[in-house]
Amino acid sequence: MHSDRRVVLEVKDVSKLYRLGNIGTGTLSHDLNRWWHKVRGKADPYAKVGTINDRTEIGDSRYVWALQDINFKVYEGDVLGVVGRNGAGKSTLLKVLSRITSPTTGTLGYNGRLAALLEVGTGFHPELTGRENIYLNGAIMGMSRKAVSARLDEIVDFSGCAKYIDTPVKRYSSGMIVRLGFSVAAHLDTDILVVDEVLAVGDADFQSKCIGKMNDVSKSGKTVLFVSHNLAMIRQLCNRCIYLENGRLHSEGDTDLILGHYLTKNSDTARTFEHGPIRKVEVIPETESIRLKCHYKVDRIVHIPNLGFVVNNQFGSSVFGNNTLNSGMSANREFPAEGVIEVEIKSPKLVVGKYTVSIWFGDGQEDFFHEPDCVEFELIQKSTSQFAGSAKVGSVLTDCEFKISAL
Known part of the structure; x- marks a missing residue:
């Protein structure tokens, strides 16, 4: 039951529209038309022509809804799994939740600090050392240098990168960057931990350590959002799941129930x-x-x-x-x-x-x-x-x- 737990993240009617083709917003007339609608408090006129996010069909529009009308709540201590086929909108959803990109429509409500590990190297400056990047990430999250220093040894030890901690991260392998990135996100003072499928880069031993750490994080009352195609890992770790299909929320609920829906729909x-x-x-x-x-x-x-x-x-x-x-x-x-x-x-x-x-x-x-x-x-x-x-x-x-x- 959720009645005795506070909501730490609420997603209301969130949609994300992308323009296909070259990077940019389109022609000057499109930009002026958007601006004119915006100053009058009206919706984006080109959002109406977006097609659904179905990769199996060729759309007839230059705009596509990567996400459309997403609604769910995440409660304190939840470990929420996000499942769906490639292109379903999982990574886009996490980028929106992590405020890397803004939703086209809808609102997000947060109750606490959020740390995200979405892609290899996200949040790391390649010219800075591992140690400097730890302090940089702590500062971005609003932590004092003293608070980060108190957890520095634990972060470095968990990552297994002690030998290279004073080396610029541009010389790290992708596996080392993932290990350090996860260690930073999991050990700093956060209320919500968001992890995309970057753990697939790590070896089996490190994946096992990460699962154990995410379990510890959830037991301490913090919240974890986890995306993976490894359904065994989702089942082991998550108490709730959401299933995305073509940018829409297909279903949400108990992990076994949602994985059953997903397997039935996507297995031949x-x-x-x-x-x-x-x-x-x-x-x-x-x-x-x-x-x-x-x-x-x-x-x-x-x-x-x-x-x-x-x-x-x-x-x-x-x-x-x-x-x-x-x-x-x-x-x-x-x-x-x-x-x-x-x-x-x-x-x-x-x-x-x-x-x-x-x-x-x-x-x-x-x-x-x-x-x-x-x-x-x-x-x-x-x-x-x-x-x-x-x-x-x-x-x-x-x-x-x-x-x-x-x-």
Whole structure:
């Protein structure tokens, strides 16, 4: 419940309009027309011609709404995840919230200091040393030099950049800049921490440290806004989520609920075919199994009908598969001319990640239908038991018993 927590950030009817093409506001007549409307207290006349932010279609306007009519509240102690496909408006939203760019329409209400880590090097002067940039960021946030000095050692130690702290940051690698930038944002006196997907630059160990630090920040009563395509990280870290689609707020609420909406909308978990014996393929990941449904229609005599599948990991390697012939199904029963074959893959124990399913259908000697990677699904982390390096052990987690004894 939010009734006992104060609102630290409120977004009301926020929209952001961009002009496509060359940088600038357009012609002199456009600028004069905008100015004339503004002095009379009227809306931007060119905002009316903006198209929605749909990258799958070619718009007929030189203006596009990167964000449109966004409304939500963030409460003290929230860790709010922001999910959506590329181009949905996630980074634009964080830039607006961080006051890097102003909204075209709408208002933002803040109740506390905000620190943002949006892009590699954001807020750092390349000619200044790491130490000088720490003090610069503190000053920008209104902190005294004494207050920054009290946290300097902690910031440097967390970043792992102690050896280079008096070196100009223009000589830092992108990973070093991200580590120092996150450390500065997380340790200085802020009420709201905004983190874009820059953490993808860091290694697995540093990502784990960042997750731990963001958890600590939220437990101390501060607020975190976090954008990532890593849904496992979102699930582990965030108690609430918002889902952006084409610049609009699709839904908001509990993390599991919103991630379910997002996966259902954006995963190709079902596919239909107009020709061939296979008419529709569906994959349904469940808690303890994966269910595969194949709708088929056979218009020829198939003496030994055989349907098979292979599950492939995100690197294209085959993980496992099977077919009806191996299972004895084709030998013992006839296939109706039209029907549904349902396969339940029990307890596959796959590591988190994206997977595709390839399907084929034939008579044991000839394939009448073969569609590689025809559907996909994603398994996301539901607990901390699968750590960031799980993929290093392969795609399947085997049953093992570990014993530890002292020497």
